[in-house]
Amino acid sequence: MDFSKLFISFLLLQFLFNNPSMVHAGPNCSPYLFREYLGAEGQNVTFADVPINANVEFHFILSFAIDYTDSSPPLPTNGYFNVYWDADNLSPSLVSSIKAEYPNVKVAMSLAGDTVDGFNASFNPTSIDSWVRNAIYSVTNLVKEYNLDGIDIDYEHFKTDPDTFAECIGRLLYYLKQNKIVSFTSIAPYEDVDVQPHYLALWRKYGHLIDYVNFQFYAYPKGTNVSQFLQYFETQRCNYEGGKILVSFGTDESGGLKPQNGFFNATSILKSEGKLEGIFIWSADDSKKDNFYYEKQAQDLLAT
Ligand SMILES: *[C@@H]1O[C@H](CO)[C@@H](O)[C@H](O)[C@H]1NC(C)=O
Ligand SMILES: *[C@@H]1O[C@H](CO)[C@@H](O)[C@H](O)[C@H]1NC(C)=O
Numbered sequence: 299m300d301f302s303k304l305f306i307s308f309l310l311l312q313f314l315f316n317n318p319s320m321v322h323a324g325p326n327c328s329p330y331l332f333r334e335y336l337g338a339e340g341q342n343v344t345f346a347d348v349p350i351n352a353n354v355e356f357h358f359i360l361s362f363a364i365d366y367t368d369s370s371p372p373l374p375t376n377g378y379f380n381v382y383w384d385a386d387n388l389s390p391s392l393v394s395s396i397k398a399e400y401p402n403v404k405v406a407m408s409l410a411g412d413t414v415d416g417f418n419a420s421f422n423p424t425s426i427d428s429w430v431r432n433a434i435y436s437v438t439n440l441v442k443e444y445n446l447d448g449i450d451i452d453y454e455h456f457k458t459d460p461d462t463f464a465e466c467i468g469r470l471l472y473y474l475k476q477n478k479i480v481s482f483t484s485i486a487p488y489e490d491v492d493v494q495p496h497y498l499a500l501w502r503k504y505g506h507l508i509d510y511v512n513f514q515f516y517a518y519p520k521g522t523n524v525s526q527f528l529q530y531f532e533t534q535r536c537n538y539e540g541g542k543i544l545v546s547f548g549t550d551e552s553g554g555l556k557p558q559n560g561f562f563n564a565t566s567i568l569k570s571e572g573k574l575e576g577i578f579i580w581s582a583d584d585s586k587k588d589n590f591y592y593e594k595q596a597q598d599l600l601a602t
């Protein structure tokens with residue numbers, strides 16, 4: 299028995315086991331990713347309203363599950379997440395139908411978001427252990443009830459230090475991936491002196507558990523131009539080193555680089571440089587008024 303060969307085989311198997319994507323697909327085989335948030339703005343938008351291009355990987359992101367009660371005022375629940383998206387138009391059976399109709403569609407839910415009934419949806423755990431226990435329990439139940447594939451982390455207000463946030467979210471993501479409750483995870487940071495340190499602490503310690511960075515480029519000031527946008531993209535590529543940073547714009551009144559001001563010009567440049575991973579839009583609710591014009595344009599760019 300040649301033990302050095304045996305050991306090398308063991309290492310190889312270990313490597314493939316930890317990098318399953320390397321077994322079946324090279325980087326050029328996988329299509330670009332298009333993602334869209336929906337369900338937060340009360341516009342009665344459903345999955346079937348949104349145009350879906352068969353040649354992209356498509357994620358709907360339900361917005362939001364929040365760890366607050368639905369009392370008035372809403373109170374923090376220490377990690378018990380409740381559905382705050384429009385569950386009439388985005389129900390478990392509608393999730394199943396859209397996934398059955400389009401093999402390229404997956405559905406995720408986003409945790410927290412900005413506000414709950416006008417109050418900050420703050421990250422406010424009682425302790426790390428108890429928050430993680432409650433979050434694992436409630437998130438797992440929602441994922442199973444709605445037949446979801448992934449999870450997005452979108453806290454925007456914090457009552458703890460960055461390390462506590464990193465530890466709570468990191469342990470939640472670890473459990474969900476280790477037990478194959480979800481197949482992908484993302485985070486949704488933006489440039490802000492209070493917000494970024496929390497996500498950067500999470501990225502430093504648990505970045506290997508995070509598949510996509512849904513960077514909210516629409517949180518930059520209104521009137522952002524193409525060259526500024528490309529500079530911001532480079533900054534975030536450094537911050538979230540090794541991450542798949544998705545570019546984004548808002549179809550609401552948010553800031554950043556709008557399609558009218560060159561968003562697709564900038565995206566084409568990134569594509570030609572091999573830096574583009576995908577595009578996400580906030581949000582389908584806001585795009586309904588324009589009949590999802592920019593959703594079509596974004597997916598056309600990714601599909602060709
Ligand atoms: C959404 O649907 C509900 C129930 O059918 C209706 O009362 C409400 O006016 C609709 N809202 C919008 C913005 O279409
Ligand atoms: C809500 O969050 C913002 C920024 O995170 C903070 O400035 C504001 O004081 C918070 N509001 C309340 C009522 O806590």
Ligand SMILES: *[C@@H]1O[C@H](CO)[C@@H](O)[C@H](O)[C@H]1NC(C)=O
Nearest residue numbers: 521522523524525526527560
């Ligand atoms: C973009 O905006 C910056 C800051 O206002 C300005 O210096 C720059 O010239 C602008 N670039 C273009 C291409 O308009």
Ligand SMILES: *[C@@H]1O[C@H](CO)[C@@H](O)[C@H](O)[C@H]1NC(C)=O
Nearest residue numbers: 524558559560561562563564
């Ligand atoms: C974006 O590209 C279009 C079409 O090529 C061009 O007409 C437009 O001027 C460009 N806009 C910017 C801001 O570069």
